[in-house]
Amino acid sequence: MHSSAAKISLSRLAIHAVLLGAVLLYLVPLVVMLLTSFKTPEDISSGNLLSWPAVVTGIGWVKAWETVSGYFWNSIMITVPAVLISTAIGALNGYVLSMWRFRGSQLFFGLLLFGCFLPFQTVLLPASFTLGKLGLASTTGGLVLVHVVYGLAFTTLFFRNFYVSVPDALVKAARLDGAGFFTILRRIILPMSTPIIMVCLIWQFTQIWNDFLFGVVFSSGDSQPITVALNNLVNTSTGAKEYNVDMAAAMIAGLPTLLVYVVAGKYFVRGLTAGAVKG
Amino acid sequence: MATLELRNVNKTYGSGLPDTLKDIQLSIRDGEFLILVGPSGCGKSTLMNCIAGLENITGGAILIDDQDVSGMSPKDRDIAMVFQSYALYPTMSVRENIEFGLKIRKMPQAAIDEEVARVAKLLQIEHLLARKPAQLSGGQQQRVAMGRALARRPKLYLFDEPLSNLDAKLRVEMRTEMKLMHQRLKTTTVYVTHDQIEAMTLGDKVAVMKDGIIQQFGTPQQIYNDPANQFVASFIGSPPMNFIPVRLARQDGRLLALLDSGQARCELPLGVAAEGLEGREIILGIRPEQITQGTGEGNGLPGIRAEVQVTEPTGPDLLVFVTLNQTKVCCRLAPDITCRVGDSLNLQFDPARVLLFDAASGERLGLGAGNASVKDNVAHFKSR
Numbered sequence: 001m002h003s004s005a006a007k008i009s010l011s012r013l014a015i016h017a018v019l020l021g022a023v024l025l026y027l028v029p030l031v032v033m034l035l036t037s038f039k040t041p042e043d044i045s046s047g048n049l050l051s052w053p054a055v056v057t058g059i060g061w062v063k064a065w066e067t068v069s070g071y072f073w074n075s076i077m078i079t080v081p082a083v084l085i086s087t088a089i090g091a092l093n094g095y096v097l098s099m100w101r102f103r104g105s106q107l108f109f110g111l112l113l114f115g116c117f118l119p120f121q122t123v124l125l126p127a128s129f130t131l132g133k134l135g136l137a138s139t140t141g142g143l144v145l146v147h148v149v150y151g152l153a154f155t156t157l158f159f160r161n162f163y164v165s166v167p168d169a170l171v172k173a174a175r176l177d178g179a180g181f182f183t184i185l186r187r188i189i190l191p192m193s194t195p196i197i198m199v200c201l202i203w204q205f206t207q208i209w210n211d212f213l214f215g216v217v218f219s220s221g222d223s224q225p226i227t228v229a230l231n232n233l234v235n236t237s238t239g240a241k242e243y244n245v246d247m248a249a250a251m252i253a254g255l256p257t258l259l260v261y262v263v264a265g266k267y268f269v270r271g272l273t274a275g276a277v278k279g
Numbered sequence: 280m281a282t283l284e285l286r287n288v289n290k291t292y293g294s295g296l297p298d299t300l301k302d303i304q305l306s307i308r309d310g311e312f313l314i315l316v317g318p319s320g321c322g323k324s325t326l327m328n329c330i331a332g333l334e335n336i337t338g339g340a341i342l343i344d345d346q347d348v349s350g351m352s353p354k355d356r357d358i359a360m361v362f363q364s365y366a367l368y369p370t371m372s373v374r375e376n377i378e379f380g381l382k383i384r385k386m387p388q389a390a391i392d393e394e395v396a397r398v399a400k401l402l403q404i405e406h407l408l409a410r411k412p413a414q415l416s417g418g419q420q421q422r423v424a425m426g427r428a429l430a431r432r433p434k435l436y437l438f439d440e441p442l443s444n445l446d447a448k449l450r451v452e453m454r455t456e457m458k459l460m461h462q463r464l465k466t467t468t469v470y471v472t473h474d475q476i477e478a479m480t481l482g483d484k485v486a487v488m489k490d491g492i493i494q495q496f497g498t499p500q501q502i503y504n505d506p507a508n509q510f511v512a513s514f515i516g517s518p519p520m521n522f523i524p525v526r527l528a529r530q531d532g533r534l535l536a537l538l539d540s541g542q543a544r545c546e547l548p549l550g551v552a553a554e555g556l557e558g559r560e561i562i563l564g565i566r567p568e569q570i571t572q573g574t575g576e577g578n579g580l581p582g583i584r585a586e587v588q589v590t591e592p593t594g595p596d597l598l599v600f601v602t603l604n605q606t607k608v609c610c611r612l613a614p615d616i617t618c619r620v621g622d623s624l625n626l627q628f629d630p631a632r633v634l635l636f637d638a639a640s641g642e643r644l645g646l647g648a649g650n651a652s653v654k655d656n657v658a659h660f661k662s663r
Binding site: 169175179 | 371
């Protein structure tokens with residue numbers, strides 16, 4: 001009895017040690033970034049990566065914000081509409097593909113799924129051609145459109161798979177009650193979709209905010225998103241390297257996605273594991 | 280309150296696929312309770328969805344109150360339906376669930392409140408109105424689903440296996456309640472079930488379906504006593520009807536079925552039948568309760584001695600299994616009979632209740648024999 005308890009605590013200890021090691025390993029880059037962002041340039045060139053700042057200074061953060069704040073708002077102007085529109089259309093698509101099936105809807109869904117596997121690079125040329133024809137080249141609206149279209153495959157997949165587990169009888173009952181297509185969506189289906197809406201919002205927000213390729217290709221100058229601005233900042237070859245500014249700017253670029261996870265993360269896990277909806 | 284008539288209703292999910300519904304033809308009067316019964320996959324739920332307008336028919340017509348509704352959308356047919364899964368709107372309270380259809384139809388709020396109160400009282404769910412469906416037990420959810428249907432006062436109620444998700448005890452209770460409700464409201468009802476007890480107890484009319492075809496349409500008594508074919512005979516009744524393969528012989532113009540229990544033989548007189556039955560493969564159908572224990576000689580019924588192989592005391596009855604013509608036969612006897620496995624029992628059959636089916640097609644074979652001729656036959660049997 002005694003020895004078995006000791007064995008358990010020993011194996012527990014080993015597990016916790018391994019987990020702790022993994023946590024530290026994952027945290028190292030973040031720690032380095034945070035420490036560096038609060039150091040002076042002289043401190044950075046003299047000390048090592050993990051040393052504590054000799055003088056803690058926020059100058060890197062101030063400079064970084066001055067440089068990237070305009071692009072930060074660009075990113076918001078791109079991300080918020082793109083996320084909302086792609087989620088809304090995804091919900092509508094999923095609703096139709098699971099509850100109002102039409103001839104060929106399965107094939108349609110299958111083809112739509114290809115969109116999830118298309119590498120970004122393959123759509124660059126056709127997308128820029130289309131944006132040019134539409135007169136949206138190098139505009140925020142154009143970039144929003146590209147993100148919405150590219151995201152539809154994912155959002156449709158999310159909503160369709162969620163709605164497939166919702167009993168058909170709900171829609172039938174509502175139709176007999178006299179409700180139409182949009183009334184059913186608005187009054188019955190959407191109110192029960194909170195988990196999957198959250199999953200969709202987080203997923204799309206992360207994808208679009210972190211996107212670099214579409215941003216660098218389909219925008220220019222002052223309309224660029226923060227990821228592109230960050231790259232430009234880090235890659236400047238003139239003057240001394242200001243690593244503290246680079247690190248602070250990178251932190252600023254990463255903060256919104258972090259915030260979204262903190263606020264809506266519990267829905268994310270719940271939504272991914274949501275199976276049957278009890279009627 | 281309405282009549283319902285189905286005229287040659289056909290349904291197919293595409294050319295080349297087998298028909299889901301074939302030439303469905305039936306009509307019920309105002310206030311009648313129609314049961315659609317059959318094994319799963321027989322098309323009964325499809326037929327119900329077609330009546331509701333949730334699926335389109337490919338041929339024929341559906342008439343409610345003599346008005347063709349085949350092309351109408353579900354909301355214009357004035358039908359309410361209770362689903363097997365109840366289909367309560369999960370994010371709405373019980374009150375909102377009941378109100379939903381009334382609100383959509385733009386009923387004034389005062390009238391809605393009155394209607395909800397009436398239905399809640401009728402179904403005794405007043406104390407549940409503020410709850411969400413997930414907070415209700417299965418039986419309570421079932422009541423709410425009924426309440427939602429009752430609130431609209433539609434022309435027609437459709438019930439799609441509404442009791443099949445309840446446990447056995449609750450099912451029996453709700454069955455009685457359902458019947459009470461129908462006696463009180465007298466609304467025309469179509470009720471789908473695969474449970475033959477529900478079919479027998481609830482219905483004014485029963486339509487037994489198989490493979491998209493109505494096998495028989497009639498009152499529960501007609502279905503039970505006078506089944507149109509072997510399928511109907513086997514589907515209705517519990518324990519089910521015994522089907523014994525027999526050879527027929529003809530003697531003095533009368534048909535005799537030959538039974539063999541291994542211990543004894545018996546010639547069961549069947550009455551005067553058309554020529555040509557003898558020599559054919561024939562199935563003899565007899566219900567377990569139509570086999571009785573012989574009380575000795577002299578009551579005139581033909582009998583046979585057979586060895587008891589299994590006994591199942593169910594409480595009200597004693598089910599005894601014997602073998603006749605190499606087929607297991609169930610007899611429903613009085614519970615006070617003492618018999619053990621291996622005993623020999625004297626069993627008697629009521630020839631007037633025996634049915635004959637064609638072995639190949641399962642079609643019922645007319646005996647052309649009224650009771651008179653059977654009695655005649657029995658007299659003849661006795662005199663031998």
